[in-house]
Amino acid sequence: MLNLCANQNRTSMKTTLLVVGRTVEQHFITAINDYVQRTKRYLSFEMEVIPELKNTKSLSMEVQKEKEGELILKALQPGDVVVLLDEGGKEMRSIEFADYMKRKMNTVNKRLVFIIGGPYGFSKDVYAAAQENHTWKSRAEYLKECFLT
DSSP states (O other), rough: OOOTTTTTTTTOOOEEEEEOOOOOOHHHHHHHHHHHHHHTTSSSEEEEEEOOOSOTTTTTTHHHHHHHHHHHHOOOOOTOOOEEEEEEEEEEEEHHHHHHHHHHHHOOOEEEEEEEBBBOOOOOOHHHHEEEEEEHHHHHHOOOOOOOO
């Protein structure tokens, strides 16, 4: 892991990974928990899981996105910097992401919230609430598999 703690004067930024749905595969759960613990050594980090919607078979894709969007927006706090992890977002390599995180540590005073949406993506309201939209195609797909299977 890159040394994100090189700047001792960083803000009290908290980083949150907000995901819709959870995984039930034990080997993924173990890997996720290990990664969360490792990440906490370098920065204030937490993962929040928004439970999957129940009885979605009768819901259209748009209605499901809207309902998930309401839950996502409810989980956000005033002052959050919201970053969607979305297939249409800006792509970054690992070194670019490390530089991005260093910049954010010096500019974000509250929470930096990365969000992984449900299987159909995000509602219009969630897109409107986001300040940034990124993709790490291989990483995002891996995380979606972990949380949505």
